[in-house]
Amino acid sequence: MSKKAVIMAGGEGVRLRPYTFILPKPLLPVGDTTVLDHIIECLGSCGFGEVYVSVNYKAREFEGWLESRKADGTVVHLFKEPQKMGTAGSIGLIRDNLTEPFCVVNGDLIMNINIDKMYDRHVETGADITIGIKGYRFTIPYAVINKDGDDLLETIIEKPSYDHFINAGIYILSQSVFQHIPHERRLDMPSLIDSLKKAGGRISVYDIGERWLDIGRISDYEKAVELINQWKA
Numbered sequence: 001m002s003k004k005a006v007i008m009a010g011g012e013g014v015r016l017r018p019y020t021f022i023l024p025k026p027l028l029p030v031g032d033t034t035v036l037d038h039i040i041e042c043l044g045s046c047g048f049g050e051v052y053v054s055v056n057y058k059a060r061e062f063e064g065w066l067e068s069r070k071a072d073g074t075v076v077h078l079f080k081e082p083q084k085m086g087t088a089g090s091i092g093l094i095r096d097n098l099t100e101p102f103c104v105v106n107g108d109l110i111m112n113i114n115i116d117k118m119y120d121r122h123v124e125t126g127a128d129i130t131i132g133i134k135g136y137r138f139t140i141p142y143a144v145i146n147k148d149g150d151d152l153l154e155t156i157i158e159k160p161s162y163d164h165f166i167n168a169g170i171y172i173l174s175q176s177v178f179q180h181i182p183h184e185r186r187l188d189m190p191s192l193i194d195s196l197k198k199a200g201g202r203i204s205v206y207d208i209g210e211r212w213l214d215i216g217r218i219s220d221y222e223k224a225v226e227l228i229n230q231w232k233a
Helices: 035-045 059-068 086-097 115-125 175-180 189-198 224-232
Strands: 003-008 048-055 075-080 102-106 109-111 129-139 143-147 153-158 161-173 203-207 212-214
Touching (some): 048 086, 115 129, 129 189, 175 189
Parallel strands (some): 129 203
16 A cells, blocks of 8 residues: 655745745746645655645645646645644544555655655654654854853854754654644644653654755745756756
């Protein structure tokens, strides 16, 4: 049986306006495809043969997209949020269809990663949620001053860099999460994770590597095609 995935595509994409006044963010073009088709292609290559797409903003555009979409072996379903339900709330609408561990992906990502390996790790560890994480380096573009209580200089560090892991917006979830997802109420993924953690749930993380980009800002969206071509080279 093929694995299932859910793509969260209901957001308004405010930071990508004016583009998203015309099209919802997941349907924006990237080369000869769309962001959403790119995500589905990545999922399909990793054995996710059935994909559910949660929509809200400009839902009719998604219906037109699905009608014109060429068959490629991946079964795609649309389901509409009755209201804005956050990055996790709408999953509860299709809980009866998700009877095995499943993947959840934000609908504004460009990626080339082995989600199947992340899935296998999730199953092996018996986690309730596995969060995809990515290394991120932040550089302060100024000299940083440290001083003591008497306003005397202690150190001056020129443009320091700090390394952290960030949430990549890719998750594997087990059925246990549905105990923490209310029926038809808004719920964001961080709140779901926090609720599960407080209840003693097992939450794992998985480093997805570097082939990932969140296109939520115009400057990042403009990099997407170049990155996709690099990854295919």
